[in-house]
Amino acid sequence: MYRSHLPTCDSLLAPSRELLALYGYLLGMLGGRDLRQKNEPGKLEETNDPSNLTCQAFNMAATKEMVVYVFDNLLRYFDKEQHIISPSFENDSYPLFVSYHKIKSNGHNQLRGCKGSFRAHPLHSGLADFALNSAFDDNRFSPVDPSEVQQLEASVNLLFQFENARDAYDWEVGVHGIIIDFSDPNNGKHRNATYLPHVTIEQGWDHDQALESLIRKAGYNGKVTPSLIASIKLTRYQSSETSMGYEDYLLYKDHLLKKT
Secondary structure, eight states: OOOOOHHHHHSSSOOSHHHHHHHHHHHHHHTTTOOOOOOOOOHHHTTOGGGGGGOOOOOOOOOOHHHHHHHHHHHHHHOOTTOOOOOOOOOEEHHHEEEEEHHHHHTTEEEEEEEEEEEEHHHHHHHHHHHHHHHHTTTOOOOOGGGGOOOOEEEEEEEEEEEEESTTTOOOOOTTTEEEEEEEEEOOOOOEEEEEEHHHHHHHHHHHHHHHHHHHHHTOOSSOOOOHHHEEEEEEEEEEEEEEEHHHHHHHHHHHHHHH
């Protein structure tokens, strides 16, 4: 069975320690302090302070070709004869996430797997790796079965523009992903967690609902008070996202093949 240990992008599960390492590594790359490094996108280590985080240059948007590449790699896992189109997009490095949703007849798509990294990865190898990690190594779900592929929608998120917020409310719902960092008032423990930009829209949350959910995700179970909210150090970031269902994948792949 295909296995790895990488962050997931579920909006409701508690964070793992792995994102700590990945996020800390990214901060170091972007000029922050000497940090150690989710999918349980989540926690950051107590020794780290995101106050020195700088904005990352972003020169590429997520494209349909990237989603074709994700589907190609997933299908190649099941069928070694599957042809993978060599990517024509640049191989720059970005933090990224790949996710799958199962398209339901009632219009409510169901998350089927999501993995990614806050550490910058070369796009070619990163998308290929996370195409499989998301399908087979998200332990919230059983591995994707070949019979499900035609019902899947694949998404690619490229993350950029990490910024220190003025306060816990200095971000826009549906535009920014958020990372919170605070000290547990009950025991002084350092707690951290993150949500990708799309989570607040999917859940229908406002700022307060998102913050309370993220505080719980970070592992704090006490009362959420105004003073606790005021103590939060929040880092916001943005994402370029594109998605495609299986039928559109086939059509767009045919389009790409005719161009070559």
